[in-house]
Amino acid sequence: MNQPAIETAGLRKSFGDKLVLDGVDLRVAPATVYALLGPNGAGKTTIVRVLSTLLRLDAGTARVGGHDVTAHPDAVRAMIGVTGQFSAVDNLLTGVENLHLMGDLHHLGRREVRGRAERLLADFDLVEAGGKPVQVYSGGMRRRLDLAMTLMGDPRIIFLDEPTTGLDPRSRRNMWQIIRDLVADGVTIFLTTQYLEEADHLADRVAVLDHGRVIAEGTPHELKRRVPGGHIRLQFPDARALAAAAAILDGASPDAEALTLQVPGDTGVRSLRALLDRLDRAAVEVDTLSVHLPDLDDVFLALTGKEDRERETVA
């Protein structure tokens, strides 16, 4: 089946006179992870809410699982699972009761409901907590239960809105593993994230969203290729050393406050040695040196020009 799991064209949405989505085109292949990357307020959540039938779109088309979200919202709802930013669990019920509620609403048989709930509790390390009311759960447990509830309906397309925001590093890694397992089972994952590392680790394709527009799209590898290489970061003991180094290294951008100098270009051993030699000859003292390979952070900053804007306001 080569039909895309999610396909949008010219998606537009505004709240009052504030334009939130300004013509978004997306195409997500089945059984892949698609990451929507962007800062707060870029429109990530709005896209998820439109695709999961919670918001009506002002213009454009959106098809999820082959169904138009406006014309056949119920057909879309039958195929999707959504885990939003705010935990969508019933706080007064226990974990097991929450899962059973979902199973009942999916109209599964009684045995099926129990079976699936048990399996999910085991998979998500919630067996012990299952009988306790959700009110006493930790943030990580709540998030796991939330996703388990989404999985009760065995959805083919899952929307995860910032699934790891606020999780500790271990819980985050667990969540990543869960997502990888789901994709291996043929599920399509559409996730939003502010963490470039997350998109880099998980996603088959990434769309960078800024001010309601997709400003770049591709595999993490393709996106990284679009920014010029990495950089070397030098840390100096004082402002004088920083100034001296900045004077002899072309194209380096100094940060007077942090006493660092960012030198763009080749990060190979040979050029590192050459760089240090030049500093030595000029008798400039360097505290520490670190090498940065290009990551999605660089892509993001290069594409949105965020860093430039921030620098302007500082200056």
Next chain:
Amino acid sequence: MSTMSYALTDSTIMFRRSLLHMRRYPVLTFMVVFLPVVFLLLFVYVFGGTLGNGLGGPTGGRSAYANYVVPGILLMTVAGAAQGTAITVAMDMTEGIIDRFRTMAIYRPSVLTGHVLGSMVQSLLSLVVIIGIALAIGFRPNATPIEWLAAAGVLMMVTYAVVWLSVALGLVTKSVESASNLPMPLLLLPFLGSGFVPTDSMPAALRWFAEYQPFTPVIETLRGLLLGTEIGNSAWLAVAWSVAITVVCFVWAKQLYNKER
């Protein structure tokens, strides 16, 4: 649409959820029952002796007033339960779970019908408790079983209307706090009607309001059924008010629920 066939199933599931909430959060039910009990005891034992003499009946005193005040207290119970409904609905709406329900292929209004059925159970339980206490402290109705049934029917009808009103109020508010405040005026309505004293003892403007507000015909109908006073056209007015409130608030609640948020 296939989801329509699930209307009953999904409503039942949501109703069970409401019952479970009541069991997990009994404080709310307790609060709903507590207020009318206090008012019943206060008005019978503190004010009852004096107010009963003012009723102009053959016996007067506390026992006469106990009979007089119970229908008003019953309406107060219904209004108090409304407050509980508005709170639980608002709690649901301010939490993430509602968005989950909205993205599932379920019968959409089942979230609301679950609340309505749950609140009906809560209100009827409270009413039974209040009637029990009333009987224990001197309420002496002379109703036949048929009249009792009719009174129960009237109470259910008005409860249904008030519950839909409070569902709408719970939806229209942005916070749980305001949801608990909005239905407050309902608690005052039995006072500004024939609940605690006859309306003809009131000053003209107040009396006009008291005679034409929806709770008065309901109170008069209950009084007539339970104690044999004259009902007149109160029964029809009670039905008309209940149906009108139910229809208007049902449409309003549905519209609020379907609105994007």
